[in-house]
Every structure is written in C-alpha cells, then in structure tokens.
Amino acid sequence: MSGTATRPAVLLGLGMAVAAYLLSFFHRVAPAAISGDLQVAFAIGGAQLGTLAATYFYVYTLMQIPTGVLADTLGPRRILFWGGLVAGVGAILFGLAPSFELAFVGRTLVGLGVSVTFIAMLKLLAIGFEERRFATLTGLCMLIGNLGSILAGAPLAWATQAAGWRQVFVVVGLLSFALAFASRAWVIETPAGKVDRAAWLTGLVSVLKNRRTWPGFFANAGLSGAFFAFAGLWAVPYLTQMHGMTRAAASSHVSIYFLGFAFGSALWGRVSDALGRRKPVALAVSGLHVAGWFVWLWATRPGEGALPQAATYALCILMGLAAAGFTLSWASAKEVNPPQLSGMATSVVNVGIFLGPAILQPMVGWLMERTWDGRMEAGVRIYSAADWRNGLMLLTAAAAAGWVATLLVTETGCRNIWQREKM
Numbered sequence: 001m002s003g004t005a006t007r008p009a010v011l012l013g014l015g016m017a018v019a020a021y022l023l024s025f026f027h028r029v030a031p032a033a034i035s036g037d038l039q040v041a042f043a044i045g046g047a048q049l050g051t052l053a054a055t056y057f058y059v060y061t062l063m064q065i066p067t068g069v070l071a072d073t074l075g076p077r078r079i080l081f082w083g084g085l086v087a088g089v090g091a092i093l094f095g096l097a098p099s100f101e102l103a104f105v106g107r108t109l110v111g112l113g114v115s116v117t118f119i120a121m122l123k124l125l126a127i128g129f130e131e132r133r134f135a136t137l138t139g140l141c142m143l144i145g146n147l148g149s150i151l152a153g154a155p156l157a158w159a160t161q162a163a164g165w166r167q168v169f170v171v172v173g174l175l176s177f178a179l180a181f182a183s184r185a186w187v188i189e190t191p192a193g194k195v196d197r198a199a200w201l202t203g204l205v206s207v208l209k210n211r212r213t214w215p216g217f218f219a220n221a222g223l224s225g226a227f228f229a230f231a232g233l234w235a236v237p238y239l240t241q242m243h244g245m246t247r248a249a250a251s252s253h254v255s256i257y258f259l260g261f262a263f264g265s266a267l268w269g270r271v272s273d274a275l276g277r278r279k280p281v282a283l284a285v286s287g288l289h290v291a292g293w294f295v296w297l298w299a300t301r302p303g304e305g306a307l308p309q310a311a312t313y314a315l316c317i318l319m320g321l322a323a324a325g326f327t328l329s330w331a332s333a334k335e336v337n338p339p340q341l342s343g344m345a346t347s348v349v350n351v352g353i354f355l356g357p358a359i360l361q362p363m364v365g366w367l368m369e370r371t372w373d374g375r376m377e378a379g380v381r382i383y384s385a386a387d388w389r390n391g392l393m394l395l396t397a398a399a400a401a402g403w404v405a406t407l408l409v410t411e412t413g414c415r416n417i418w419q420r421e422k423m
Contacts, residue, residue: 010128013077013187017121018141020080020179023087023172024114025148026156027056029232029258033156033251034165036237040379042100046365046372053233055104057358059111061351067119068347069200072340076120077187083120084180087113088173095169113176119347121145122330124187126342132273132414135331139269142327146262149231153255157248207344212336215408216329216349222402223286225356226293226395227323231257233361234391237380242299242388243306253316260320265327272414278332279411285325286403292319293396300392302385326353326402335412360398364391 031038031053039049070079090109097103125137159168207213230238231254239250264285272281295315299307307315330346337345368387375382410417 009186009188010124013183014121014124014128014141016179016183016187017076017080017117017124018144020084020114020117020176020183021121021141021145022148023176023179024117025145025258026152026172027087027091027110027114027148028152028228029149029254030152030156030169031233032231032236032254033152033154033247034160035233036247036378036380037160037165038103039381042103043379044100045381046369046383047362048100048365050233050362050365052100052104052107054358054361055107056111056114057228057354057356057361059108060115060354061358063112063115064119064347064351064354065204065344067116068344068350069204070116071119071123071343071347072203073200075189076123077183077189079116080120080183080187081180083113083116084176084183085113088176088180089113091169091173091176095166095173118350119343122334122346123343126334126339131339131416134273134334135269135278135328135414136266136273137269138330139266139324139327142265142324143262146258146265149258150255150262153258154248154252155255157251203338203341204344207337207341207348210337212410213333213345213348215405215410216333217352218405219282219286219402219409220326220329220349220352221356222398222400222405223289223323223326223356224353225360225402226399227261227289227319228353228357229360229364229398230395231261231320232357234364237383238388238392239312241382242385243309243312245309249309253312256313257316257320260317260322261324262320264321264324267321268324268328269331272328272331276414277411278328278335278414279406279409282325282328282332282406282409283403285322286406287322289319289322289325290396290399290403292322293392293399297389297392297396300385300389302389326406329409331414332409332412335414335416336410336418338418339416356398356402360395364394367391367394 087110090106090113094103094106097106121141129137235254236250239245239253240247268281268285272278292315329349333345333349334342367390368383371387372383
C-alpha cells in the first residue's frame with residue numbers, strides 16, 4: 001500500500017476491483033441461461049455453442065500470466081481501466097451481433113477485458129492488507145463477486161424474457177464503461193507493490209521454475225474446469241432435458257449452484273486461516289465436490305426417473321459450496337513464492353481455472369454430438385440420457401484428477417515459506 005494511501009481509499013479502490021470482478025462472473029456463466037436463445041439466434045449446435053461460451057475461457061487463460069506481470073509492474077489501476085473499456089466494447093458487440101462470427105469476436109473481447117479483474121483484486125489485497133487475513137479477505141471478495149454468477153442465473157432468464165438477451169448485454173457493456181472510469185478515478189497507485197519493469201522476466205521465470213507453484217494449477221484445471229463447464233453452460237439444458245424442468249427453474253438451480261460457491265469461497269478461506277492449514281481443508285471439501293458428480297451420473301442412467309427438485313437444489317448448493325475448495329490455491333501459490341511476485345504467482349495457478357473450462361465446455365458438446373440422434377425442438381438440439389452421460393463422465397473424471405493434484409500441494413501453514421524453502 002502506498003504510504004500516503006488511507007484505509008478508506010484502499011477500500012474504495014478494492015470496491016472498484018470487486019465490482020469489475022462481479023461483472024466478469026456474470027459473463028462467465030451467462031451462456032447457461034441463454035443457451036437456447038443462442039442456438040436459435042445463430043443456428044448452431046452443441047459443439048459450436050460450447051466453443052462460443054468457452055472463447056471467454058480461452059482468452060482468460062492466455063491472459064492470466066501477462067495479467068500477473070502487468071499487475072506487478074503497471075499496477076491494478078491501469079489494468080482495470082483498460083480492461084473495463086475492452087469488456088464494454090465486447091459486451092455491446094455480443095449483444096448486437098447479427099452472426100455467429102461477430103458474436104464470437106464480442107465474446108472474445110469480453111474475455112480479454114475481464115481477464116484482468118481477479119488478479120488486480122488479489123494484488124490490491126496482497127499489498128493493502130495483512131498476510132494472515134489474505135484467504136479470508138479473498139473469500140469475502142469472491143462472495144460479493146459471485147453475485148454476478150447468481151445474476152446470470154434466474155435473474156438473467158427473467159430479464160431475457162422481459163427485454164431480450166441482446167438488450168441485457170448492451171446494458172452490461174455500458175456498466176463496464178462506467179466501472180472503467182470509476183477505477184481510473186478511485187483505485188490507488190501502488191508503487192510499494194510493484195516490481196521493476198526491467199526485472200519482471202526474472203521474477204516470472206522464478207515463479208515458473210518453482211515446482212511448488214504447479215500442483216495448484218493442475219488442481220484448478222480439473223476441479224474448476226468441471227464446475228464452470230457445467231454450471232457455466234451445460235447445467236440448464238441438462239436440467240431441462242433430463243429432469244423436465246422449465247428454463248426458469250433450471251436457471252434458478254444455476255443461481256443456487258453459485259450461491260453455494262460464493263459462501264464456500266468466504267467460508268473455506270476463513271476456516272483455513274483459523275486452522276492455520278491449507279491442504280486438509282482443500283482436500284476434504286474438494287472430495288465432497290467430486291462425490292457430487294457421481295450423483296449426477298447415477299441420475300442420468302438410461303431409464304432412470306428425474307430427481308425431485310428438492311434433491312437437485314440440495315445437490316447444487318452442496319456441490320457449489322464444496323467446489324470453492326479450489327480457491328485456496330491462490331493463497332498457497334502466493335505463500336510459496338516471493339511476496340513481491342504475488343501477482344505472477346496467483347496468475348499462474350489461475351490459468352488452470354480457465355484452461356479447464358476452455359477445454360471441457362466444447363469437449364462435452366463434442367462428445368454428446370457423437371451419439372446424438374438428430375432430434376430437435378424449436379431449433380434446440382435434444383440429447384438422450386446416454387448422450388448426457390458421456391458428457392458427465394468427462395466432467396467427473398476431470399474433477400477427480402483435480403482432487404488427486406491437490407494431494408501434491410505444499411502445506412504452508414498460512415504464512416509465506418519462500419525464504420524457508422530456499423534454505
């Protein structure tokens with residue numbers, strides 16, 4: 001934190017980063033609520049729908065390490081400003097796009113613009129607050145930011161019916177512009193937390209060469225990959241087609257999914273900080289998340305009846321709550337690398353969070369289309385229980401692999417152990 005910055009100024013700047021992060025979460029999961037609208041608007045199938053949704057994750061993935069470098073050299077203020085402008089242009093283009101190709105470009109720009117928000121937020125937390133509260137504060141900020149994913153569930157489905165999905169995205173684009181200028185005005189400069197721009201490559205190499213950085217990357221790729229691929233795209237069509245729900249009811253399940261994730265993000269960081277341990281908490285709750293996938297698989301056996309909605313709501317909130325276990329990876333990565341490289345360290349493991357869905361969202365669609373029998377209703381492809389089971393088996397395997405990677409994460413005791421590990 002700058003020596004002249006007051007606590008209210010720090011909190012106001014952090015508030016801008018959290019608000020931008022809220023919008024990024026909205027964009028991340030919005031395709032789930034409007035998947036049918038997108039298929040009809042652009043005459044596309046499951047594989048193309050998965051690619052359109054996942055382009056956000058492609059760009060987000062590629063930008064994580066550059067964003068970490070920018071956060072450690074330019075500072076959060078500048079990257080939040082330019083990111084907000086780019087995301088605003090992308091959202092408006094997506095909302096007005098007359099073709100799949102232009103929608104793809106708009107979604108790509110959205111991913112590019114919002115890719116800076118989370119690392120900027122973590123950088124502000126790392127330099128402005130006590131280290132021992134990092135996981136707790138990260139979880140609290142994620143709780144607030146996850147309201148964006150909740151808004152992308154049932155509220156987005158309602159707004160889409162009331163005004164149309166295109167108008168919603170134009171309004172969101174204008175909000176991005178407003179946040180960009182607010183960030184430029186209110187996010188403080190952070191010279192004390194910056195790395196010499198001439199030395200950034202040495203710092204990045206140091207983070208990449210640290211073998212303790214990487215288990216969190218692979219854990220995130222599997223666990224968050226399965227979570228976001230499903231909740232961010234395939235949950236709504238799955239629940240409508242396999243469990244006979246209306247789109248509004250299915251979208252409300254997505255909101256519940258992310259409500260659980262939001263509270264889990266705040267809860268597990270606090271539990272971890274209180275216990276002074278990272279790894280046991282992550283293993284326990286991530287294991288519960290993996291178990292939930294086997295319930296969905298069981299419910300998708302050919303000939304199996306739909307689960308009662310009380311059961312599906314309970315499963316969604318429990319899996320969302322447990323999925324948040326992977327959020328401890330940021331604290332773990334920060335604590336095994338030099339403190340001044342916190343932006344780069346958290347960005348490396350954050351790559352896994354977006355690489356996973358980028359691969360899995362279109363892969364699920366591709367697997368289901370291989371056995372699809374050609375049935376359609378109102379321009380939307382209808383998949384059988386066997387088709388859905390193929391997709392869910394992939395997500396289950398990914399989540400299980402992420403849990404195995406968590407076994408290899410270094411326990412830090414909730415403090416930076418970089419100097420100790422060097423000795």
